[in-house]
Amino acid sequence: xxxxxxxxxxxxxxxxxxxxxxxxxxxxxxxxxxxxxxxxxxxxxxxxxxxxxxxxxxxxxxxxxxxxxxxxxxxxxxxxxxxxxxxxxxxxxxxxxxxxxxxxxxxxxxxxxxxxxxxxxxxxxxxxxxxxxxxxxxxxxxxxxxxxxxxxxxxxxxxxxxxxxxxxxxxxxxxxxxxxxxxxxxxxxxxxxxxxxxxxxxxxxxxxxxxxxxxxxxxxxxxxxxxxxxxxxxxxxxxxxxxxxxxxxxxxxxxxxxxxxxxxxxxxxxxxxxxxxxxxxxxxxxxxxxxxxxxxxxxxxxxxxxxxxxxxxxxxxxxxxxxxxxxxxxxxxxxxxxxxxxxxxxxxxxxxxxxxxxxxxxxxxxxxxxxxxxxxxxxxxxxxxxxxxxxxxxxxxxxxxxxxxxxxxxxxxxxxxxxxxxxxxxxxxxxxxxxxxxxxxxxxxxxxxxxxxxxxxxxxxxxxxxxxxxxxxxxxxxxxxxxxxxxxxxxxxxxxxxxxxxxxxxxxxxxxxxxxxxxxxxxxxxxxxxxxxxxxxxxxxxxxxxxxxxxxxxxxxxxxxxxxxxxxxxxxxxxxxxxxxxxxxxxxxxxxxxxxxxxxxxxxxxxxxxxxxxxxxxxxxxxxxxxxxxxxxxxxxxxxxxxxxxxxxxxxxxxxxxxxxxxxxxxxxxxxxxxxxxxxxx
Ligand code: HDE
Numbered sequence: 001x002x003x004x005x006x007x008x009x010x011x012x013x014x015x016x017x018x019x020x021x022x023x024x025x026x027x028x029x030x031x032x033x034x035x036x037x038x039x040x041x042x043x044x045x046x047x048x049x050x051x052x053x054x055x056x057x058x059x060x061x062x063x064x065x066x067x068x069x070x071x072x073x074x075x076x077x078x079x080x081x082x083x084x085x086x087x088x089x090x091x092x093x094x095x096x097x098x099x100x101x102x103x104x105x106x107x108x109x110x111x112x113x114x115x116x117x118x119x120x121x122x123x124x125x126x127x128x129x130x131x132x133x134x135x136x137x138x139x140x141x142x143x144x145x146x147x148x149x150x151x152x153x154x155x156x157x158x159x160x161x162x163x164x165x166x167x168x169x170x171x172x173x174x175x176x177x178x179x180x181x182x183x184x185x186x187x188x189x190x191x192x193x194x195x196x197x198x199x200x201x202x203x204x205x206x207x208x209x210x211x212x213x214x215x216x217x218x219x220x221x222x223x224x225x226x227x228x229x230x231x232x233x234x235x236x237x238x239x240x241x242x243x244x245x246x247x248x249x250x251x252x253x254x255x256x257x258x259x260x261x262x263x264x265x266x267x268x269x270x271x272x273x274x275x276x277x278x279x280x281x282x283x284x285x286x287x288x289x290x291x292x293x294x295x296x297x298x299x300x301x302x303x304x305x306x307x308x309x310x311x312x313x314x315x316x317x318x319x320x321x322x323x324x325x326x327x328x329x330x331x332x333x334x335x336x337x338x339x340x341x342x343x344x345x346x347x348x349x350x351x352x353x354x355x356x357x358x359x360x361x362x363x364x365x366x367x368x369x370x371x372x373x374x375x376x377x378x379x380x381x382x383x384x385x386x387x388x389x390x391x392x393x394x395x396x397x398x399x400x401x402x403x404x405x406x407x408x409x410x411x412x413x414x415x416x417x418x419x420x421x422x423x424x425x426x427x428x429x430x431x432x433x434x435x436x437x438x439x440x441x442x443x444x445x446x447x448x449x450x451x452x453x454x455x456x457x458x459x460x461x462x463x464x465x466x467x468x469x470x471x472x473x474x475x476x477x478x479x480x481x482x483x484x485x486x487x488x489x490x491x492x493x494x495x496x497x498x499x500x501x502x503x504x505x506x507x508x509x510x511x512x513x514x515x516x517x518x519x520x521x522x523x524x525x526x527x528x529x530x531x532x533x534x535x536x537x538x539x540x541x542x543x544x545x546x547x548x549x550x551x552x553x554x555x556x557x558x559x560x561x562x563x564x565x566x567x568x569x570x571x572x573x574x575x576x577x578x579x580x581x582x583x584x585x586x587x588x589x590x591x592x593x594x595x596x597x598x599x600x601x602x603x604x605x606x607x608x609x610x611x612x613x614x615x616x617x618x619x620x621x622x623x624x625x626x627x628x629x630x631x632x633x634x635x636x637x638x639x640x641x642x643x644x645x646x647x648x649x650x651x652x653x654x655x656x657x658x659x660x661x662x663x664x665x666x667x668x669x670x671x672x673x674x675x676x677x678x679x680x681x682x
Contacts, residue, residue: 026056066331067366068117071162072128074176075111076121076210076263077330078270080319082106082133082280088314091231091284092223094343096135097314107132107377108319109333110210110262114165115176117331121262122251123176124205124469126196129215129237130335131317134381141339142235143359147204148216150300151193153444155354160186161193179476188485191447191513194493195301198451201469203245203462203530208602210262211269211276211540212244219352220297222345222428223284230345230428232285232297234304236311237278242535247670248469250632253599261600269540270322276540277318281311294520295450296443300351302450305525329377334363345428369393385418448519451493457528461672464681467497471504480507488513500682536668538568543667544601546573546593546625546642548612553584555607555639555660562664571601573625575616583609594621598629603667605637605660606645613641617648626651631678633670637663 024032032053039051047054069075084102091097096104111128112119127146132139151161164186167173174180178200187193199205207213215237222230246254254261269276283304290297297304323329338356346352363372369392372378387403402409402417410416455463470490474483483505491498491512502509526532543563547556560570573596574580574589590596598604604625608616616622626649629636637660638646651657656671675681 026053027060064327066368069111069366070362071113072111072130073117074115074119074121075109075128075330076266077107077109077323077333078266078276078319079321079323080106080108080275080317082131083316083318084314085316086312086314088223088282089225091225091233091282092343093226094135094140094223094341095137096133096140096341097343104136105134105381106317107134107329107333108317109330109335110213110266112176114178119176120255120259122206122246122254124178124200124248124251124473125176126200126205127207127210127213129213130333131215131237132333132335132339132378133341135341136382137341138382138384139339139378139380140341140344141335141337142217143335143337143355144215144217144235144237146207146213146215147196147199148214148218148234148236148303149196149199149450150218150351151187151196152190152351153192153299153301153440154350155358157190158351158354158358161190174476177476179473181477181479181482184474184477184486185479185482188482188489191489191515192301192444194447194489195451195454198454198466198493201466201473202454202458203247203465204243205469206246206248206251207262208244208246209241209540210266212239212241212535214238214243215278219300219349220347221340221352222347223282224343224345224426224428228426228429230430232287232290232347234283234309236281236283237317238281238311238313240277240279241540242537243530243533244535245530247632248465248472250599250628253597253628257597257599266319267322270319274540275318275320277316279313280315280317281313283309283311285309294522295446296441298347298349299444300349301444301447303525305453305522306527307525328375332367332372332375333377334359334367334372334375336360336363340425342423342425371395387417442517445517446515446519447517448489448492448515449522452519453522453525454528455494455497457524457526459529459531459672460681461675462529462531463497464675464679467500467504468679470497470501474501474505483507484510485513492519531672534669538563538566538664538668540567541602541667542569542571542600543637543663544571544573544596544598544604544625546604546606546608546616546622547580547582547587547589548575548608548616549580549582550609550612551580551582551607552609552639553582553587556582556587559605559607559637559660559663562661563667566664566668568602568664568667571596575619593619593625597621598625598634599632601629601634603635603637603663604629605663606642607639607660608642608645610641610644613644617644623649630657630674633672633674635663635666635669635671637666 024035038047038054040047082104084097084100087099088097109130112125114125115123129146130143132141164182165178167175168180168182187197217235220232220234223233224230295302336359338360371391371393374395387405389403400415402415407416474486477483487498487502488510490501492515498509545559563570572589573591573593575593577589577592579586579588622645626636626645630651635656639660655673656666658666
């Protein structure tokens, strides 16, 4: 109900008139006339217990926070749509894959794993990639990550893994970081983690943008068709903007420059109508193929290389709407791997089996009630009905007596309520036999071959990044024996990796660990390298353009047009954000120099008159602007006037450094060749 605008008195005696909006009421609908002053006995007297307006407001505020997620606490989310582009009815009866062009609404939440809800966006960490498909046969939640493998093989180890990576139990630090003793202690004692660890030490764990990450279902699942036949499947998300990552120093500096770097990037792209999208692809295989592999498809520490089973793209995900409310949607979203729809089924992956319990269970402590499915973001968009009743915060008001099934109330002319149907979800038929036991299968025993394949699939730069990440992380570990044990595993992955990390740390290489199953050479997979699959486009990329009073407006307009013409975005940085008088017009900058360091951009340019450049060359922020861009392998465009800044920063000509006219083309790349001049890549 819309109420009239209201008036309210401010305590200093001044009258304010606010217009527009519905009338302010209590949670019980009682209109409020004064939202500025508590009810007191006398003008300067004590506040009265009777003040139900004050009490209700403070009471509600006191309970605004709910427990954050034990993992993946920090997340950014958006609504969107999944469109089927290549129907697969022969493989699955899931309705979202039934017809070309079929649209299914989705809600997607990306997250970091280790940090709290208020932590930063760019630590080295795995990213969650959780998708809720509101299909017309119920919700399917594909709760995946941006890394296709996981640290452990069995759910029973999850609490240990998470305890080890979270801030240490006694001291409460470090926050959102794996670079500490307890994590590496656990890892070194659990060699099954090594494959995921090498991914986590690679550039995959420092994504440039949530829009530029791959996503993976991780586990093997099953697709089931209308005849009840099933196939194994692995799910993949491929970002249309390509997979792109930061470099480590950049990601560390971003934690100071913009804690919300990824959240802001996602929000702004969607708000600008620049909708992020991903191709959805499946890898399909059968039991015979699974049996032919030297590893187990139920082992979540293994991938099936794309070269062995090619990806078939069957749909497109587009995120096109920001949440209206962060808490109501992002915070209260509950993803459940146990939410599958007819046509999709689980495999016996023991990690997945444990997840089927955990996610339902955790919602009770996080959202406080078994009725969390009634929260709008979690509720199915198709009709749903059953005999489950009551519970805390029940909002449904079911009618009639039919709260049990079977019943014959219809014979009395009453509504008998919903009944099971033959078309409902049916588990794929599968023979099961064997002794009850606690045993890791032999087929899960090879922990080194796939990390070795990953290492060998990288470019020289990427290998250098991995080795440096191990050095950085292990340099923060204080227990020598833990470092030694990690090194003993790294040598088994690859002698050079072990030797490099030992050299970087300045410690002797210990004896190699003894593998449970001897590793084998699985060759390489070209799809694994980000650098060799570089997406040379400007779309989604941002160029920071440094200008100052007196800069040439025409040159700026030309540069902006060139950048935008290629689908990129120009962000104008100046010493002041107020109106700037340029040669040929005025302009307002998007950001002030000290608050807009070049880590925020994919490339930079400078349009400066010699006099202003001279003045800026004395500003540390301006020098850092170009030095960081250079060190982070970014394109640098400049004009004659700005040469003095390059000189002061000690930057000579080279690849990726050119005129502003060349910038829009240059800005599509990072300059990996430059890295060898900046650090030891050997
Ligand atoms: Fe999770 N995980 N997880 N996880 N996970 C949670 O569920 C858990 C695992 C993943 O944006 C929690 O609702 C166990 C693998 C994502 O809301 C919790 C095990 C993968 C998200 C939980 C795993 C994931 C979670 C915390 C081992 C990739 C964020 C809050 C058996 C395939 C979802 C919640 C969101 C969240 C348990 C392993 C991805 C505690 C027990 C493997 C993306 O239930």
